[in-house]
Amino acid sequence: EVQLVESGGGLVQPGGSLRLSCAASGFTFSTYSMNWVRQAPGKGLEWVSYISSSSSTIYYADSVKGRFTIFRDNVKNSLYLQMNSLRDEDTAVYYCARDKGYYDSNGYYYYYGIDVWGQGTTVTVSS
Amino acid sequence: QSALTQPASVSGSPGQSITISCTGTSSDVGGYNYVSWYQQHPGKAPKLLIYDVSKRPSGVANRFSGSKSGNTASLTISGLQAEDEADYYCSSFTSSSTVYVFGTGTEVTVL
Numbered sequence: 001e002v003q004l005v006e007s008g009g010g011l012v013q014p015g016g017s018l019r020l021s022c023a024a025s026g027f028t029f030s031t032y033s034m035n036w037v038r039q040a041p042g043k044g045l046e047w048v049s050y051i052s053s054s055s056s057t058i059y060y061a062d063s064v065k066g067r068f069t070i071f072r073d074n075v076k077n078s079l080y081l082q083m084n085s086l087r088d089e090d091t092a093v094y095y096c097a098r099d100k101g102y103y104d105s106n107g108y109y110y111y112y113g114i115d116v117w118g119q120g121t122t123v124t125v126s127s
Numbered sequence: 128q129s130a131l132t133q134p135a136s137v138s139g140s141p142g143q144s145i146t147i148s149c150t151g152t153s154s155d156v157g158g159y160n161y162v163s164w165y166q167q168h169p170g171k172a173p174k175l176l177i178y179d180v181s182k183r184p185s186g187v188a189n190r191f192s193g194s195k196s197g198n199t200a201s202l203t204i205s206g207l208q209a210e211d212e213a214d215y216y217c218s219s220f221t222s223s224s225t226v227y228v229f230g231t232g233t234e235v236t237v238l
Contacts, residue, residue: 035227044130044232045165045173045216047225059226062128100163100178111220112179113163113227117172 002026009121022079022096030074033099038092131230149217157198161220
């Protein structure tokens with residue numbers, strides 16, 4: 001069974017740091033790009049960050065650029081999100097999410113969206 | 128990067144068809160066939176319904192269909208069922224420095 005399990009959420013003060021982890025199983029993790037997506041309480045989905053299968057391509061939402069770092073360990077089948085300088089507005093459920101896209105023979109990547117989601121981990125930034 | 132625009136709510140009776148719109152720009156919805164749709168029930172993770180504008184993953188009912196015209200994508204739910212009551216989000220690849228942008232979300236109510 002394909003599964004993503006997040007951990008590491010919790011309560012942190014503004015300006016603090018937190019590292020989220022995502023354990024993947026049931027598929028060949030090293031061949032998939034991955035994403036983090038968050039959802040503030042009562043709000044919609046917000047894409048946060050993307051990392052390619054080899055970690056060679058990384059993108060961030062403008063709202064987290066310079067504060068968050070996405071990285072992965074393909075040996076441990078794990079995805080991470082290091083969150084620094086946290087703000088009240090970072091309070092949300094954070095989802096680890098597998099990208100459905102793939103590279104064709106010419107190296108072109110098809111951004112097909114997200115096909116597998118974890119159950120989410122809650123981050124609360126508050127004093 | 129601004130969120131794609133969706134109606135806040137749509138409702139219909141069981142058996143009816145409803146359509147949810149998703150409006151973006153030429154930098155996202157209009158420029159690429161990388162539109163996807165997600166269903167989210169309260170307290171649950173989103174579920175992929177449609178990708179590549181109109182393709183359904185295996186296991187998704189054929190009552191769900193997607194289309195696109197210009198800068199606006201649409202999700203149609205035919206034969207509306209009680210279990211379809213949920214929040215729906217569109218998403219698109221964007222040519223900005225980010226990768227994906229989500230829609231504002233639509234709450235579907237089955238009357």
